[in-house]
Amino acid sequence: MAYLQHDVSGQFGDVRGGPRQLARAVQRTFEGFGSKASRFKAHDVVYYQGDEAKRLYQLVSGTIMLFKLLPDGRRQVVEMLRAGDIFGLASGEEYDCTAETLTEASLHEVNLKQVEGSTEMQRQLMKCLTNQMSSLHEHTVLLGRKSAVERVASFLMYLVPNRGGGVGCLGPDPALAEDTCDLQLHMTRQEIADYLGLTIETVSRVVSDLKRRGVIRIDRADKIHLNRVCSLCQMTGIH
Amino acid sequence: MAYLQHDVSGQFGDVRGGPRQLARAVQRTFEGFGSKASRFKAHDVVYYQGDEAKRLYQLVSGTIMLFKLLPDGRRQVVEMLRAGDIFGLASGEEYDCTAETLTEASLHEVNLKQVEGSTEMQRQLMKCLTNQMSSLHEHTVLLGRKSAVERVASFLMYLVPNRGGGVGCLGPDPALAEDTCDLQLHMTRQEIADYLGLTIETVSRVVSDLKRRGVIRIDRADKIHLNRVCSLCQMTGIH
């Protein structure tokens, strides 16, 4: 792992809000407070499930996934993180998930001790955790109760800026809202499948079906154009 | 809702550790700090999904479930809470889940303002949230990747004191560990199904099958005796 001193504060501007249920400003929680900046390439592991949990991280830019493995190799991606999100909290001595980058990513990292000493950090950290908890709840519903089509539709809507596929959906009013959107997934079909609790084939089939129905257009495997955002939103199970 | 002044501090003794991955002491986080005690009957709603989120709660004794509903009636129980757990945090203005008691329950409740003013409270709150987050991760794996049998087995193990069906499992050594256990579920088959992402019939079938195989004995629908804890543990998918 390379720890580069690198000024990343300006990159918060990249975030265009959104994928959480409610748009929220990205918190610079860990900036200052003696945090250390670090940078990772795509597909790097920040830490492994089982590693000693001694650091806390905040994602500054890029995307990271947290996943867990079962002994027989089954994998479940439990969280998809983006700018502002916190990770690395552990209830025991060890991390309960592996953290792996999907894209280039820059982080702020702090010692657990530092957090315990700072009221301000704790205050902001709580806000981040609350948001992530809410996302986890939403994802729990997806995994427990949604069909394959609903899962993929929810996933795509989750990537639409200022939508979140959920409560804040603007509804089918083409006059007010842009009804098309370009998405860059940064994920393989396998990663999507492991996130949605499906197999790679099922994800592929659903995506092909959405294409056949004219809801989306596939430019490259990981570049998808949404022709009709509202139609897609109707398929999430939330309406 | 009835807010009774009631001293419940002694009831922490009821908790025999356990259902989290790692045994942990129950935190009296909200005791003092100007918190108000309240008490609920079984099957009471503490708040509804969509209610204005103005209070934070800590469960002192009893069991509470948090669930979300899809518009067509599908329900997913997203968290099962027990003594020490915190609930009521919301990323927006409204609660994202409904909180309903499974048993009689006593709570401590505080205003959000009070929490923001207390460093000590925030510190302890973070510890609680970390534990709950870890449980959510575990449950995500269950919903995304486990079979019906594995889900039910995991659920039952989750109720075994000092086990948690997980990392802390003592392994198949009948000499060291008690290999039987009596469980009181406090949940209907429907609630279990909605927690495990299954149907009521599937839960019933799996339970009947475990009985047929001699792994469990059913005393009443919600009173289950585990004949062979280790065998059950082997069925969770964790081994």
Add this chain to the structure above:
DNA sequence: CGCAAGTTTGATACCATTCAACTCCGGTGG
């Protein structure tokens, strides 16, 4: 006793998985 709610069991249907073959694409080297 007889109802009502919860649970169990059976028959069948269907959705997602599994296994296998094929396509597509980018990179490499003859």
Add this chain to the structure above:
DNA sequence: CCACCGGAGTTGAATGGTATCAAACTTGCG
């Protein structure tokens, strides 16, 4: 330049696990 290769993705056919629908059973209680 193009043949070849490997990895990722797509598609097809068959299977199987869980859902669905329906009926019978159990339990508690007025």
